Amino acid sequence: MRFGGLFAVNDLSFSARPGDITAVIGPNGAGKTTLFNCITGFYKPQVGRITLNHPSGPILLERLDDYVITAKAGVARTFQNIRLFARMSVLENLIVAQHNALMSASAFSLAGLLGLSRYAGAERRAVERARHWLDKVGLTSLADEEAGSLPYGHQRRLEIARAMCTGPVLLCLDEPAAGLNPRESAELNRLLLDIRDENGIGLLLIEHDMSVVMEISDHIVVLDYGRKIAEGAPAAIKADPAVIRAYLGEPDEEEAG
Amino acid sequence: MEAKTARTLLVDALLGGLVAAAMALPMLGVRLEDSANGLSLSGRLDWVAWAVGIVAGGRLLIGLLRLLLAGRVPSPPAPPRAVMAYVGWAMVAFALVLPFLPFSGRNLVDKATLVLIYVMLGWGLNIVVGLAGLLDLGFVAFYAVGAYSYALLSQTFGLSFWVCLPLAGLLAATFGMILGFPVLRLRGDYIAIVTMGLGEIIRVVLQNWQDVTGGPNGISGIERPSLFGLSFKMVPPEGKQTFAEFFGLEYSADHRVIFLYFLILALALLTNLFTLRIRRLPVGRAWEALREDEIACRSLGINPTLVKLSAFATGAMFAGFAGSFFATRQGFISPESFTFIESAVILAIVVLGGMGSQIGIVLAALLLVGLPEWFRELQQFRMLAFGGAMVLIMLWKPSGLLSTREPTIRLKDTS
Numbered sequence: 001m002r003f004g005g006l007f008a009v010n011d012l013s014f015s016a017r018p019g020d021i022t023a024v025i026g027p028n029g030a031g032k033t034t035l036f037n038c039i040t041g042f043y044k045p046q047v048g049r050i051t052l053n054h055p056s057g058p059i060l061l062e063r064l065d066d067y068v069i070t071a072k073a074g075v076a077r078t079f080q081n082i083r084l085f086a087r088m089s090v091l092e093n094l095i096v097a098q099h100n101a102l103m104s105a106s107a108f109s110l111a112g113l114l115g116l117s118r119y120a121g122a123e124r125r126a127v128e129r130a131r132h133w134l135d136k137v138g139l140t141s142l143a144d145e146e147a148g149s150l151p152y153g154h155q156r157r158l159e160i161a162r163a164m165c166t167g168p169v170l171l172c173l174d175e176p177a178a179g180l181n182p183r184e185s186a187e188l189n190r191l192l193l194d195i196r197d198e199n200g201i202g203l204l205l206i207e208h209d210m211s212v213v214m215e216i217s218d219h220i221v222v223l224d225y226g227r228k229i230a231e232g233a234p235a236a237i238k239a240d241p242a243v244i245r246a247y248l249g250e251p252d253e254e255e256a257g
Numbered sequence: 258m259e260a261k262t263a264r265t266l267l268v269d270a271l272l273g274g275l276v277a278a279a280m281a282l283p284m285l286g287v288r289l290e291d292s293a294n295g296l297s298l299s300g301r302l303d304w305v306a307w308a309v310g311i312v313a314g315g316r317l318l319i320g321l322l323r324l325l326l327a328g329r330v331p332s333p334p335a336p337p338r339a340v341m342a343y344v345g346w347a348m349v350a351f352a353l354v355l356p357f358l359p360f361s362g363r364n365l366v367d368k369a370t371l372v373l374i375y376v377m378l379g380w381g382l383n384i385v386v387g388l389a390g391l392l393d394l395g396f397v398a399f400y401a402v403g404a405y406s407y408a409l410l411s412q413t414f415g416l417s418f419w420v421c422l423p424l425a426g427l428l429a430a431t432f433g434m435i436l437g438f439p440v441l442r443l444r445g446d447y448i449a450i451v452t453m454g455l456g457e458i459i460r461v462v463l464q465n466w467q468d469v470t471g472g473p474n475g476i477s478g479i480e481r482p483s484l485f486g487l488s489f490k491m492v493p494p495e496g497k498q499t500f501a502e503f504f505g506l507e508y509s510a511d512h513r514v515i516f517l518y519f520l521i522l523a524l525a526l527l528t529n530l531f532t533l534r535i536r537r538l539p540v541g542r543a544w545e546a547l548r549e550d551e552i553a554c555r556s557l558g559i560n561p562t563l564v565k566l567s568a569f570a571t572g573a574m575f576a577g578f579a580g581s582f583f584a585t586r587q588g589f590i591s592p593e594s595f596t597f598i599e600s601a602v603i604l605a606i607v608v609l610g611g612m613g614s615q616i617g618i619v620l621a622a623l624l625l626v627g628l629p630e631w632f633r634e635l636q637q638f639r640m641l642a643f644g645g646a647m648v649l650i651m652l653w654k655p656s657g658l659l660s661t662r663e664p665t666i667r668l669k670d671t672s
């Protein structure tokens with residue numbers, strides 16, 4: 001992916017397997033977010049290929065529009081700077097995430113407009129799914145609050161719940177632990193492991209906090225200046241000299257703590 | 258501290274005066290005089306001085322009032338949901354009995370009809386601006402499409418109002434979709450500029466397409482509506498009965514006025530019912546989500562193109578209905594009824610009402626359309642009062658009269 005003369009992501013290839021947590025790490029500006037934007041269709045890479053092995057067959061992501069990637073290929077994401085529907089309630093955020101299912105159930109809302117029971121059933125199922133994820137992220141008691149009024153840590157978890165409500169096969173999380181306190185961060189780890197184990201989906205995780213990365217990831221890809229400088233299991237990455245030079249070598253508060 | 262606030266106030270007032278001077282000098286300061294030896298310019302600096310004085314003084318006054326009243330003018334708390342529902346029903350009940358109240362007469366019902374047209378337009382635009390967050394400044398175009406659709410369909414094919422109404426809505430919705438395309442990629446203020454241009458284009462087309470629209474002369478003699486075939490004319494058309502004959506009443510021109518009032522009331526309530534309902538449906542929720550964050554919408558698999566076009570089309574459809582009603586009420590339409598200022602008034606109603614609040618829009622329409630109608634005696638000061646009222650309200654309640662939003666679904670209620 002190129003911006004003018006800058007190669008933000010270049011000559012990168014790796015794979016993330018279902019049922020694995022794959023962490024993408026690298027210094028600021030390494031191209032991690034850009035990589036996510038390519039996978040989720042927000043940017044179109046000038047060259048290269050991104051294939052998703054969907055249960056129903058392989059899908060070439062780099063050709064699809066961003067919303068089609070979520071709707072058809074089942075890739076969901078969160079954002080580095082949280083993007084909730086701030087003035088809608090927590091529950092509404094989770095219902096909007098199930099828009100496509102509800103649309104087809106309600107014949108583009110027409111059935112709902114006429115008050116047909118077909119839509120009522122679909123909405124009940126959507127609420128059940130939302131309730132399931134609310135329980136998982138511990139926001140059930142806040143379901144009717146305005147999403148924008150929640151504390152930061154809750155908003156992060158709500159965004160993950162919202163992404164999961166789309167029913168993805170691959171979940172991309174852009175720095176989900178940023179700005180969380182240690183307790184919230186530990187909760188997040190449990191949540192992510194839980195999602196991996198229960199839903200059997202692939203997780204792609206950008207993270208700065210090395211303690212989080214080392215603890216929960218099965219596989220790590222290290223980027224620097226848009227290139228992959230290392231890839232492997234957490235233990236191997238920890239010992240990789242190139243990684244230590246580029247990333248771990250920097251004085252880092254979290255590491256010290 | 259005191260001295261500092263006093264100084265900022267004074268500086269503020271002086272700056273206001275300066276701007277007023279710059280504007281007043283060319284506009285009020287010179288006067289073209291027609292005398293015996295031709296045209297001559299004469300100065301009118303006293304007017305300029307007055308303008309500067311009023312603006313600077315007013316600015317100082319507003320500043321002082323804000324300082325003194327800060328925190329003292331209570332901003333009433335948002336009424337709870339149950340209360341709002343009662344208020345809504347009370348308003349509907351009042352609207353239903355209004356024509357039969359002792360103090361109401363033909364004049365009042367006629368004015369109420371006008372207010373209801375704007376309530377309906379406000380509710381229609383609210384779908385586009387309040388729910389979907391697309392700042393549409395060309396809304397009057399769809400109102401015009403509705404009006405001309407009815408006038409032309411009825412005159413060319415002799416179709417009745419009741420057949421033309423849905424057709425006009427459909428045509429307006431189609432136009433909404435077509436005009437929606439150019440603004441799909443735009444955001445915020447850019448949408449406002451482009452829609453404003455598109456609205457003007459429609460008006461200019463109506464003005465110049467002589468053969469079809471009659472150009473600036475408009476279309477006159479538009480068919481009046483009937484109630485299940487009962488005409489409201491003094492002398493019914495061949496083979497038809499009049500309303501008065503059928504019910505054994507004495508003929509009165511008031512019948513038609515009251516009928517039109519109930520017709521627009523029904524249309525407006527239909528718009529309201531639709532909005533209340535669609536907000537709880539996937540399409541409506543997607544509109545609101547789009548207003549909140551388009552990128553997040555995409556990341557959830559929502560096709561923003563469809564969401565935007567459906568909002569434009571739906572809003573336009575209700576404007577089309579209102580336009581048909583307008584044509585049948587007036588019996589005459591011309592491009593002059595569909596100028597940009599109409600769009601601006603409708604948008605002002607939505608913004609003043611509080612972006613998305615149905616009752617707020619009714620209040621705003623009463624304020625912006627109803628009150629000026631009553632104060633027609635004020636004549637040229639009407640617009641001044643109008644502007645002043647807008648400024649005061651926006652100072653008092655910057656987010657509109659009623660701006661709280663109720664969730665469309667509650668977990669509490671679903672279990």
Ligand SMILES: Nc1ncnc2c1ncn2[C@@H]1O[C@H](COP(=O)(O)OP(=O)(O)O)[C@@H](O)[C@H]1O
Pocket residue numbers: 003006008026027028029030031032033034035
């Ligand atoms: N839309 C864009 N236009 C131009 N440059 C961009 C754009 N997005 C990202 N970049 C550049 O690409 C590089 C990688 O950015 P990013 O992917 O955000 O890094 P990271 O998420 O790893 O911190 C940076 O140098 C950034 O300035």
Ligand SMILES: [Mg+2]
Pocket residue numbers: 032033034080
């Ligand atoms: Mg980033």
